[in-house]
Amino acid sequence: MEKQGFVSKVHRKKPHLKPMPRHIQQYNAGKSVIRSRVEHVFADQKSQTGLFLRTVGITQATMRIGLANIVYDMRRFVFLTRISAST
Secondary structure, eight states, X not given: OGGGTOOOOSOOOOOTTSOOOHHHHHHHHHHHHHXXXXXXXXXXXXXXXXXXXXXXXXXXXXXHHHHHHHHHHHHHHHHHHHHHHHO
16 A cells, blocks of 8 residues: 555554553544544435445446435535524
8 A cells, every 4th residue: 555655544453461652542533533524424325315325337326426425515515504694
C-alpha cells in the first residue's frame, strides 16, 4: 500500500501486556472520528432507503448507490436548514 501512496486506515493494536503509547491512542482516535462519520451515513442509507444491492452489472449498482447518496444529501440538507431556521 505504501508504495502506491495509500495510507492504512486500520487501527493499531495495543502492545501485549503493555499500556498503549499516547501517540498511538491519538492516532486511533483520529481514525475513529472519520470512521464514525462515514459509518453513520451508510447506516442511514441502509435503514431509511433499504439499500440492498442485487443488480446485474456495475452500471446499475453505481446508479443505485448514486441515487441513495442523492436522497441522503437531500434529507440532510432539509434537516440542517430546519435547524438553522429555528435558531
